[in-house]
Amino acid sequence: MKTHDARFRVRYAETDQMGVVYYANYLVWMEVGRVEYCRSLGFNYRDMEKEDGIGLAVAEANCRYLFPARYDEEIVVKTGVSEAGPRMIQFSYQIENAANGKTLASGFTKHVFVGPDMRPCKLPPKYRARFGIK
Amino acid sequence: MKTHDARFRVRYAETDQMGVVYYANYLVWMEVGRVEYCRSLGFNYRDMEKEDGIGLAVAEANCRYLFPARYDEEIVVKTGVSEAGPRMIQFSYQIENAANGKTLASGFTKHVFVGPDMRPCKLPPKYRARFGIK
């Protein structure tokens, strides 16, 4: 599985009073990984949404938390496509501490392609090859 | 100045590692207060946006922080309109701890009315009376 790395630092806003990153923020990081993955394939999620009216509605999200991420740590999100068809796509993520390579969390998100009316649709052919969809 | 109270509890997600509510979240609370204020005037911000395409673009926001809000405390946001004209409106807020009445923060937000193209516009007459605008 081809993967792509997105890197950024943990923001203070992302911590909670337990002194670690609040669990919902890992899903935000998955989104950052997903967007950068698309960009690495040579297209831009924003343009797909804007020009073709195609969105990726989330159908399921899952995250397993192994070690807490902490403020100001540099994070790497390794993103790949673990499954894809004309109507759906699944991304997989590994979230690591960049300094020591420790895996902090892993997970996946499943998406269905939707049109401007938010109803499921098939991904236009021009985008399929990029995701390895026939 | 007529005011309206919005009440809710501090969420864990809203805290940071200092053990208090992260400062940007007070602006989210102001939004909650603003929306409830409009509802108390007998109309719904959502409908104004949806049916008339009128939005309230924020032009300025200010918050003074006096005492930290903490997880699970019940909060009251007292919202009023401190200034209003056909093209702009200013809301004022007092954020209190509901249990002891202590003022935690106060602030204001200035807004301009915008149309569906995000350009400034005049508030349609039918909404003006509600805000006391002539």
Next chain:
Amino acid sequence: MKTHDARFRVRYAETDQMGVVYYANYLVWMEVGRVEYCRSLGFNYRDMEKEDGIGLAVAEANCRYLFPARYDEEIVVKTGVSEAGPRMIQFSYQIENAANGKTLASGFTKHVFVGPDMRPCKLPPKYRARFGIK
């Protein structure tokens, strides 16, 4: 399975440019459901954390998204405990539109009890009965 309802309205801050609630926010809502569930059992998560230094570290979170939640809708989060032992607990959630009872999403979170050092520990006996743990 005993469940408890938490109710609140969708905040503007919780929407994204697709016009629906951003997917990570459902995990914030699960936290709101979890806290209210504990309160309905007669104890307070904040006090457990503060007085006994016991936290609930998230080990896994899962959410299936059926229909999008939209701004200003009233939401009900039905929370229950689907599994529990001295070292871990699993909460299940059903997230509904309060006006029409439609299920918008469902999911679960698994937690391990941790001490002040963030290391796994056993839940103190005084809290076990509340969760139906022997």
Next chain:
Amino acid sequence: MKTHDARFRVRYAETDQMGVVYYANYLVWMEVGRVEYCRSLGFNYRDMEKEDGIGLAVAEANCRYLFPARYDEEIVVKTGVSEAGPRMIQFSYQIENAANGKTLASGFTKHVFVGPDMRPCKLPPKYRARFGIK
């Protein structure tokens, strides 16, 4: 006034249903700018908090919004210290679109130094020179 640039892209999570960045997120960006500014001065906000127990409690925040920031745009936050003394510090920010240099927003945050008990204190001498405080 010496300034430092922090750069990042707008996240999908940061947008709202108006199709632009939600206003509270500019305060999160100011925090990112503030932290990177401190790093550029050769010290780390995290260490100051962890090793010396010194925090920067926010006393006031202000933001003027000129043009909306949109999803996936690259943002630059230019941060400087506009005022500083042994007990307080004020940071100023200019938030720009990196691609065209347009100023999107500007603002400031005022902070008081606080000790581990969250009470105001004087900044330890070793940090003062870095901020140009005598």
